[in-house]
Every structure is written in C-alpha cells, then in structure tokens.
Amino acid sequence: MNCKEFRKSLPLYLDGEINPNKKKKLDIHLDSCAECSLFYQKISGSLFQLHSKKDIDEQAFYYTRLKQRMLNKVQQESFIHSALFKKSLQLSTYFASIVIAVFIGILIGSGSDKLQYSDINYDSKDYLKSYMEYQYLNDFELENKENILLTDTIE
C-alpha cells in the first residue's frame, strides 16, 4: 500500500468500517511510513479533543455583570424610545412647516378676491379709491399700461 491509497482509505479506517484484511494493510503502512504516521497522529489528536470535555468554571460576579447588562438594556431601550420620539417630533414639525409654507404660497399666488388692476374703471371718479384697493401688483400688467400711456403722450 502506498501513501495515496492510505489517505484514501483513512476515513473508513477512522469510521471503523473497513474490512479486516484492508485494516491489516493500513496498519502495516502506518508502522512503516513516518509521514503517514504523523498525519494519522494529528487526526487522532483532533478526534481526541472531541472526547475531552472542556468546562468553564463558575464565573465570579456573573450575576452582577448580568444585572448590569439588564440595566443597560433597559436604559438603552428608553433612550431609543426617547430618541425615536424626538425624531418623530422633529419630522412632524418639519412637515407642518412645509404644509404652512405651501398654504401661504398658494394664498399669495392666488391673490385676493378684491379688485384687480385690470378691473379698474378709469372713467370712474373713484379711480384712486379703486387703485388703493388694488391688492395684487402684476408687473407685466403694470408695464403694459405704462406703454399705453407712453404711446398716448407721443401722439
């Protein structure tokens, strides 16, 4: 038997499921080959660890540490709750500000139901009064009227 054959048959050898004839051959090879013997020793060493019970002794202050951890957890949870509350309060404030800003914007944009510049009757005696009531200053509209006035002057 060579080393390659030995390693191939080793799992069955370790499982104890090898026939006696082959086991004898493996044993002979194990005695004669130093490299395979070392390899087998390593594997046996690891398998031995499986049967060696490893116990951790009782830990001093285990309960004290556990209580501290429980306390920290409660504090952490309350902190998370308060942080979440703060965050949600902050978000709702932002949202409310945006809604108010949009509402004000719409109000400004839509103007007023009161008299518009274009609605002013220039023949009326209350022209100035009407102009005073003018609520919304439309630059384009104003510019148009100014142009008309300028044209009138040239004529």
Next chain:
Amino acid sequence: MDDKILIDKIAQKDEKAFQLFVEKYQSLVLNVCNNILNNYDDAMDVSQEVFIKIYNTIDQFRGDAKVKTWLYRISVNNSLNYLRSRKKQKWFTNLDVLFSDDKDSIEPVDSELKPGENIEQEENKKALYYALRKLPEKQNIAISLHNFEDLAYNEISEIMNITVSEVGVLINRGKKKLHKLILKYYENN
C-alpha cells in the same frame, strides 16, 4: 430551592429567586454556548442574553419539559442565532474587503493560544472546530451535545425536538463527515 418554586417566583419578578436560578445554572448555559461558539467572550455574551430571555419570557415555560432541557434548548437556539448573524456579518465584511483597497487584510482567528496549552493541542482543537463549523447545523449540535455535554440520545432528542433514531443518524453521519473534514484540514495545512 426547588426549580418549580424558583420559576414561579421569577415569574413574579422576584430578584432573589432570579439570582439563585442564575447561580445554579450559569455554568450549564455558559458551557453549552462555549461548546457551540468556541469563543469565551461570545459565550459570555450569549449566555447572558439567554438569562435575560428567560427572565422576560419565564411565564411561557409551561413546565412540560425539564428546566434543564428548556435551558439547553434556549442556549442552543441563541448560540445558533448568534452564529448565523456572525456569518451574515462576515459576508458583508468580505464584501467590504473585496471592494476596499486593503486586499491583504487577514481574517481573524477565534481561538488564541492560551497559556499552559501546547501548540500541538491548539492545532488539534483548531482542526476540530474548523470541521465542526463546516458540519450541517443539526449534526454539529447533536455531536456537541453528545460529546461535550455527555448527553444521552433521548435527552438530545428532547432538546432538538426530533426522534432518538434521528439523533443517532445525525451523530453517525456527522462523525463520518467530521473525519473527512479533519483530514481535509490537515491535507491543506
């Protein structure tokens, strides 16, 4: 004090009863976690989480199973959850390493050389834990409970909620696989 009385008192949030319970079972829980996780610090963390869970959910203990069986079950489940979450973390860490410039970073090894233990023994343990971690979860748990905790097949079946014959199959198959994995470890190292 009897376990039943202790549990009833803990359910009423009796601190003294909880302290007695922890002192009685800390060693069991810590060892189960350590045998599955093979890391003392992680085992300490997970074992404490186990007791916190017990304290918070003690009213769910119906008393059908033995307290020990219940403790083993919670310890095993918590340790497995911890291992799963660490696997996920490792996956993301590997992604980070893959996309970062630092390609030479080495994966940290859990087991450190402790004073009094020789290098050979440490290498043997390393190979064993490498193989145990490569095993399917159920086979790993069955072998760990049987070999490290000295539990009988019927006790393992109660903890894992499977039949005794299934435990036998798991341990048998697991050991065969374990032999191959240890062999593979030494062939590659």
